[in-house]
Amino acid sequence: MKGLDLITFKEPTSPMSESYRTLRTNIQFSSFDKKIKTILITSSGPGEGKTTTSSNLAMVMAQGGNKTILIDCDQRKPQVHKVFGFSNENGLSNILVSDNEVDINIGVHETEEPNLHVLSSGTRPPNPAELLGSAKMKNFIEQLKKTYDFIILDTPPIVLVTDAQILAQYTDGCLLVISSGEAERDSVIKSKGLLEKVNAKILGTVLNKVDSKKKGYYHYQYEYGGTSK
Template identity: 40%
Template sequence: APRPSPLTPPELVMLDLNHTAAAEAYRVLRTNLQFAAVAHPVRALVITSPLPSEGKSVVSANLAIAVAQAGFRVALLDCDLHRPRQHRIFGLGNGLGVSTALLGIEGVSLDDFLQQGPLPSLRVMTSGPLPPNPAEVLGSARMRTILDEVGRVTDFIVIDSPPASVLADAAVLSRQADGVLLVLHAGRTSHDVARRTVAALQQVQAHVLGVVLNRMPVRGSGYYYYHSYNYTYAKQYYRRDDSLVGGAIPVTPPRPATNGKSAPAGEPARTPTDPSPR
């Protein structure tokens, strides 16, 4: 099976392994999201999973690349403020990120928090230092403002969220976004856990678009086929990455919208359902 170059992280199959079955599965996922969003345009997508270690961060990274490869301006936000991975996946610094953008730093613009990704049209906002109150800050008015501001300069936002059945963060983020994609570990995630997770998200009025069945073994596939993605240990997560922990962030509640959700602001922008790239 093809292998990535020494300069490409092995998780990013959409780069050097663009012609493999795994990469094609991401393109299928991108197309299926377009169809799923016909009646409900999606500009900000939360990607989560019921449990830790199901592959949500890798799916988030590769889907962001897949959408950027289609000519869209994409921002990937690492909102897993417990065990963030995007800075490691992309080999980026993590001094500035979501947490510091939420805190606000005098003289630092939002653009400074968005690092350049491996494609010209892909920007990545890493987690930054980890606050002690993640769910509270992710549901704040400042988080709504950040999404609005990022949405003004991009076409599509991918939000990497903590596991939905372990922490409240995913439910909080789902009310800030237009849709949710659930990543399930094939052969490990039970139907009952998946159903309960979907029900919990729908209870907070999240728009669950579908699921990604991850790590499906394919006969005769080799390593990267094993990591293909098909559209169709909770306690450890509370032990956050202590090397990244920062201070508390003051919180202002988000303003309510007429439809019961925090409404996006700013000028209209193209979504991945629009076939004509800028």
């Protein structure tokens, strides 16, 4: 497993990995009425780190003893298979366009973390939004719930296409990834509005690409995980 951006796999004891574990904990305690099982991750624009966030969150969920599947729902610019070093020949789209009954094992890859499985996006379809909004997609998610503790959907930027809004109806909560110093304020506000428009439950935001060399960052990590005298 290449895991070029998978710091939670390569350096599980690093401060960054601890940040993902904190995110995991926050999600698990975000609702007392209903367990969060299906999580959608999106961003306002491209290059903000949603796939990195999705992949690392899926890894720490699995490392915590939860059977987890990460699904690449970005049919236009899929990246998950590149992060894990898998083929994208068969994946989600191939399952959804098949005339046969849905087989959740088709295209699902095992990883070096026993509790983590990955489903790549598959062959690019001509109609991604319609495919993701189909009854077959809804039924597929329902089937996965019987097998997995957590289902994480990596979706396209919500401002650019409607895919994330469509998929939000299948999920228990959404995370909005924001790139520090790059994301435009208006785009972030618009992204939040688009999720609210479809009654999506916004679990929170993930501030990505923060300058780790800033004094405050190291001070926080030291006080939290270090042994101060």
